[in-house]
Amino acid sequence: MKFIIQIIISTLAVLITSYLLPGVHIANNSFLTALVVAVVLSFMNNVIKPIMIILTIPVTIFSLGLFLLVINALIILFTAKLVEGFRVDSFWWALLFSLILSLVTSILQRVQNNDNNRNNI
Secondary structure (H helix, E strand, C coil): CHHHHHHHHHHHHHHHHHHHCCCEEEHHHCHHHHHHHHHHHHHHHHHHHHHHHHHCHHHHHHCCCCHHHHHHHHHHHHHHHHCCCEEECCHHHHHHHHHHHHHHHHHHHHHHHHHHHHHHC
């Protein structure tokens, strides 16, 4: 159940973030497309990202960790190639999308956690 709630939160975050950024497009603001994007991003972050981090350890250390932002943007761009109806105009939009998506997801998770805490009292 927790995984489903997390995917729904991620889906809402993808929709909100794509609405805020003119360089990120979801065809017809489709909830289904955003859901697929959230699932693909979840897979990419759990499987592909650790491999990319291990392969780029020297560059990441040399850049004091800033190269991780590049990895995030590349994962967003790769997701855009995989998911029909999801388009990112450039690397810079992907970078901004990853930053804002993290912020929006964090806010939505905090709201959801506060709601759960009120229900448990």
